[in-house]
Amino acid sequence: MLQTAEERVRARLIKYLGRDENGIRKVVLNLFLTGDKFTTGEVYDYLDKGNFEVSYRGVSAMVGLMNTRLGILSINVTGDHNVYSLKESYKNIVGSVLENY
Secondary structure, eight states: OOOOHHHHHHHHHHHHHHTOSSSHHHHHHHHHHTOOOEEHHHHHHHHHHTTOOOOHHHHHHHHHHIIIIIOOEEEEOSSSSOEEEEOGGGHHHHHHHHHTO
16 A cells, blocks of 8 residues: 555654654654754754753754654755754644654
């Protein structure tokens, strides 16, 4: 049975969150769900203030993985830093997966 692109993304998100041992992935996805654009540094600062023990490199790897494996982030590489945002077309899927997680 063929799955729609939406079903594939939903399945990948659920699997991704299933390996989220400390809730950090959920927090980052919720951050992107606000609709803003963030650099890796901004995501790192947000998590650091949220009492997560994170390294800048770890956050960079996590955001990069969200971009490549999940395919839900949009990336703008024009400046000194990559700027990530949640693709408009995936906001409903991400929102509904997070609500049920």
